[in-house]
Amino acid sequence: MNQNVYPEPIQKLMNFFKKLPGIGEKNAERMALAAIELPSEELENLATTAKDIKSQLKNCSVCGHLTTEDICPICADSHRDHNIICVVEDVKSVFKFENVGNYTGVYHVLHGLISPIDNIGPENINLASLVKRVESLKNPELILALKSTVEGETTTLYIKKIFEKKKITISRLSYGIPMGAEIDYLDIITLDKALEDRKRISEE
Amino acid sequence: MNQNVYPEPIQKLMNFFKKLPGIGEKNAERMALAAIELPSEELENLATTAKDIKSQLKNCSVCGHLTTEDICPICADSHRDHNIICVVEDVKSVFKFENVGNYTGVYHVLHGLISPIDNIGPENINLASLVKRVESLKNPELILALKSTVEGETTTLYIKKIFEKKKITISRLSYGIPMGAEIDYLDIITLDKALEDRKRISEE
Numbered sequence: 101m102n103q104n105v106y107p108e109p110i111q112k113l114m115n116f117f118k119k120l121p122g123i124g125e126k127n128a129e130r131m132a133l134a135a136i137e138l139p140s141e142e143l144e145n146l147a148t149t150a151k152d153i154k155s156q157l158k159n160c161s162v163c164g165h166l167t168t169e170d171i172c173p174i175c176a177d178s179h180r181d182h183n184i185i186c187v188v189e190d191v192k193s194v195f196k197f198e199n200v201g202n203y204t205g206v207y208h209v210l211h212g213l214i215s216p217i218d219n220i221g222p223e224n225i226n227l228a229s230l231v232k233r234v235e236s237l238k239n240p241e242l243i244l245a246l247k248s249t250v251e252g253e254t255t256t257l258y259i260k261k262i263f264e265k266k267k268i269t270i271s272r273l274s275y276g277i278p279m280g281a282e283i284d285y286l287d288i289i290t291l292d293k294a295l296e297d298r299k300r301i302s303e304e
Numbered sequence: 305m306n307q308n309v310y311p312e313p314i315q316k317l318m319n320f321f322k323k324l325p326g327i328g329e330k331n332a333e334r335m336a337l338a339a340i341e342l343p344s345e346e347l348e349n350l351a352t353t354a355k356d357i358k359s360q361l362k363n364c365s366v367c368g369h370l371t372t373e374d375i376c377p378i379c380a381d382s383h384r385d386h387n388i389i390c391v392v393e394d395v396k397s398v399f400k401f402e403n404v405g406n407y408t409g410v411y412h413v414l415h416g417l418i419s420p421i422d423n424i425g426p427e428n429i430n431l432a433s434l435v436k437r438v439e440s441l442k443n444p445e446l447i448l449a450l451k452s453t454v455e456g457e458t459t460t461l462y463i464k465k466i467f468e469k470k471k472i473t474i475s476r477l478s479y480g481i482p483m484g485a486e487i488d489y490l491d492i493i494t495l496d497k498a499l500e501d502r503k504r505i506s507e508e
Binding site for chain 2: 109120122130138143145146148155168173192
């Protein structure tokens with residue numbers, strides 16, 4: 101790749117885009133050239149947003165979610181059920197559940213999963229605050245919404261164990277066939293789980 | 305999609321990204337979350353770049369290429385051959401040739417192609433300045449590097465016609481089989497062109 105192919109401000113914009121996931125040289129060029137065609141106002145807004153974004157955002161002191169306040173709008177919402185805590189790996193999961201929009205409980209963001217192979221133990225994720233939080237509630241219920249990898253299942257088991265002696269309802273998301281998927285294209289582990297977790301539909 | 309799922313600065317950053325080509329909701333979220341993990345310095349640099357980029361960039365007064373100067377570094381480079389002008393549709397083509405790095409002539413950016421169906425005539429693209437430019441040169445040569453669509457070929461023919469009575473070498477890029485392509489997967493028009501434009505390799 102030649103040096104100085106792009107005018108300096110274009111190159112700078114491209115350099116920024118290339119630091120983002122999934123953006124290569126070609127895409128960065130396309131995005132930079134599209135960006136300079138936008139109205140000046142859009143670029144001024146971007147400048148203002150980019151300048152302050154790091155200092156504006158922090159983690160919610162209750163659940164660890166990303167927010168501009170001390171306590172996030174979800175934890176501050178009195179219409180939500182604060183006894184039901186959905187435990188998630190990262191803020192992306194919160195955005196996902198909120199985009200779906202049917203969940204009315206609150207969240208707890210672990211900011212990671214237990215992974216001995218990567219030297220990530222229970223003390224390295226946002227777990228201690230979950231224990232404290234659960235202890236402060238009268239009738240807590242935990243929904244563990246972690247992915248079905250070794251790390252996800254290790255973390256699920258660990259959390260289950262912490263609260264073993266307390267009378268707390270703990271559930272995990274169901275495993276099974278994704279909606280609309282063709283059965284003969286499913287991987288064997290998913291199919292095996294779907295069989296194991298089968299749900300009775302006849303009356304008991 | 306729910307309102308207020310994302311903290312405001314994240315939403316603003318996502319809104320900007322979504323205005324760029326090929327970036328949807330999910331990608332914008334992923335990019336915004338990656339952006340806030342970058343060092344503050346990167347975001348401050350982005351802010352500075354975004355703020356001034358529109359006012360810093362203009363078109364080269366000679367060739368029409370994007371530049372921060374009145375005359376672009378390519379036109380200002382005395383080591384390049386200013387008699388050989390590669391005529392291209394847009395600045396992306398210039399970046400492409402410069403990235404390849406073997407071309408030592410200069411460019412002329414048309415900023416469009418003749419397209420009667422879209423009401424784009426010769427007067428709507430950067431052609432008049434090409435005529436003037438060619439007239440000012442002693443021994444000009446034009447390389448028409450336009451795409452092989454109806455618009456590209458119309459523009460190529462039109463330019464050929466303008467300079468018909470002047471003694472000017474005009475060539476176009478060759479059509480043919482892309483390097484590495486399987487012949488049985490080629491479209492018939494490309495194959496037909498490759499046959500028509502075949503190149504003698506035995507000695508004459």
